[in-house]
Amino acid sequence: MSDTVLEQTTSLQSPRTTVKRLAKRAAYDRNTINAILDEALICHVGFVVDGAPVVIPTIHTRVGDTLYFHGSAASRMLRSLREDVDACVTVTILDGLVMARSAFHHSMNYRSVVVLGKGREVVDRDEKLRVLDALVEHVCAGRSRDVRPPNEAELRQTLVLAIPLAEASAKIRTGPPIDDEDDYALPIWAGIIPLSLTPAAPIDDERLVAGVATPEYAARYKR
């Protein structure tokens, strides 16, 4: 990422999204936040029900400066969130285990984003169709052009929510363990175990029409 690009990005920092601890790991520029949201396959959505927190995993997608997710029109989460209530959407990508010489300095390398905002139900038909396409593309780039698009009944059964990407923060840890200076003399192994979400070879559905080949985007799936 060039400095020029970085300078062009806007900040999503607000008093609520300002990272209080380990502030040197924090970032607020839109490019950093978008890249993490786009790479993460799923998010965890937090909302409040009868004063208590509920956290549900779901698939998201980003279109421009808006974060979207979808689900059944019968979903409690989606029905709660379309009432203009506060949501917190968090994504986390694990990059590795950080093994220090002391138990205390063990950590993980990760990239996470926290988005705060209120949900809005997407009612415009064109926006809804665009988002449903984008959700498929978020999971697997190239897939949306091959599939049967939603019909009217499916559109009615699907609720799509939008949250503006206006208040957010990223938190990133990279690099080796940081031990106390005295501990570096200890004969204890320390280092990183890199981790990544890795695809295996696709498994054809048993009822595939004869002669249908596995598309490249599945055979060479990559985040």
Place this chain on the structure above:
Amino acid sequence: MSDTVLEQTTSLQSPRTTVKRLAKRAAYDRNTINAILDEALICHVGFVVDGAPVVIPTIHTRVGDTLYFHGSAASRMLRSLREDVDACVTVTILDGLVMARSAFHHSMNYRSVVVLGKGREVVDRDEKLRVLDALVEHVCAGRSRDVRPPNEAELRQTLVLAIPLAEASAKIRTGPPIDDEDDYALPIWAGIIPLSLTPAAPIDDERLVAGVATPEYAARYKR
């Protein structure tokens, strides 16, 4: 898992943890819930701040029927949660992308657990030390016996929280895509792309004492 084992496990179902949608994917027995909690490297903790939800990723561990997590004594999340307030802890393991013939039936294979409960600060020194050991073991089995244990200053700086595993639910999707009967005749590829969090070869810390070998638990790291 044999039927005998299943019969022995207790149920963590409650009105609040009863899965309302796709109930056939739900499970409430302790063995199923424990296995998912133990395999997941991290959790997402939800709590309420000034009426709004906050969701933060962190490392957890399970000891018997208690879920623990830890962090800096300065952490806003941990300070909030020790005040006997409601928390929701969610873990999600992604097992694969489910590519159906229709956009609508695209899905993911996953195993997730939602735990509801109130936090309690662990103040007993022995329990605290056991949990800190268990946290290291949760991330990497075999690691805790090799590392320098926490000293008194580190213990003071670390806050450990407990949540009883009394109200929880698991939700699991496995298997191939389920398409509408009419769609099976479409010449569209469908199937599963399996996913797993995969370790790469460990990277030694640059300041490792000469002659210290990479331990087996790191060289052959496995969840």
